[in-house]
Amino acid sequence: MNAINNDSQNKKGRGKTATIHLAVWTFTWVFSLALFAFGPKLLWDYDPTFTVIALCINFGFGFKMIMANKHHLSRMDEMQRKIQLEAMAMSLGISMVFGAAYGLIEATRLLSHSPNPSNILFVMGISYGVSVAIGSRRYM
Amino acid sequence: MKNRLKVLRAERDWTQADLAEALEVSRQTINAIEKGKFDPSLPLAFKAARLFHMPIEEIFDDEYTD
Numbered sequence: 464m465n466a467i468n469n470d471s472q473n474k475k476g477r478g479k480t481a482t483i484h485l486a487v488w489t490f491t492w493v494f495s496l497a498l499f500a501f502g503p504k505l506l507w508d509y510d511p512t513f514t515v516i517a518l519c520i521n522f523g524f525g526f527k528m529i530m531a532n533k534h535h536l537s538r539m540d541e542m543q544r545k546i547q548l549e550a551m552a553m554s555l556g557i558s559m560v561f562g563a564a565y566g567l568i569e570a571t572r573l574l575s576h577s578p579n580p581s582n583i584l585f586v587m588g589i590s591y592g593v594s595v596a597i598g599s600r601r602y603m
Numbered sequence: 604m605k606n607r608l609k610v611l612r613a614e615r616d617w618t619q620a621d622l623a624e625a626l627e628v629s630r631q632t633i634n635a636i637e638k639g640k641f642d643p644s645l646p647l648a649f650k651a652a653r654l655f656h657m658p659i660e661e662i663f664d665d666e667y668t669d
Contacts, residue, residue, distance in 0.1 A: 540627070540628035540629050540632050541628070541632070541643070541644050541647060542628070542629070542631065542632040542635055542641050543629060543631075543632070545641075599631075601640070602631065602632075602635040602640050602641050603631070603634070603635070603640075
């Protein structure tokens with residue numbers, strides 16, 4: 464039992480490390496997105512060279528965050544993974560349905576202003592969070 | 604799926620956390636399996652069978668509780 468426990472502790476430690484990596488890369492990606500969003504106006508007066516560099520940095524950190532998320536998912540146990548995958552499926556579906564309708568909202572003259580694509584990110588995040596909460600509660 | 608994990612665990616005086624550590628899953632997963640809310644994968648079921656030194660069919664019964 465001791466050997467099993469030691470191995471289990473190691474796996475638990477690796478799981479925590481994966482969570483920390485995900486948090487670090489998510490924060491870094493958000494920071495690089497802020498740099499790309501506000502840098503041209505506030506830091507380098509719309510110089511396209513710096514803007515392209517900021518965009519490349521954002522893509523690079525975004526890729527690292529995606530891989531960290533994938534790694535984090537692989538470190539979960541099978542029930543946690545199931546909850547996460549179901550939440551991702553719900554979130555993807557809701558975002559697709561909402562996004563498609565939201566994109567037509569101006570064309571159908573329901574609203575006078577242009578839809579902001581970043582609103583879809585909010586819907587995606589909220590639906591993902593709610594789905595994880597519902598999934599976790601279902602297996603309690 | 605019905606199972607005897609709770610009984611087997613109690614016989615050995617293990618907590619859900621002990622069993623979770625031994626099977627390398629979370630305590631919530633053990634709780635969900637014991638309550639029949641989550642069916643373990645075949646590898647996890649075999650792991651439990653090896654841990655308790657029992658045939659898999661003596662731990663898990665393919666009769667749904669719902």
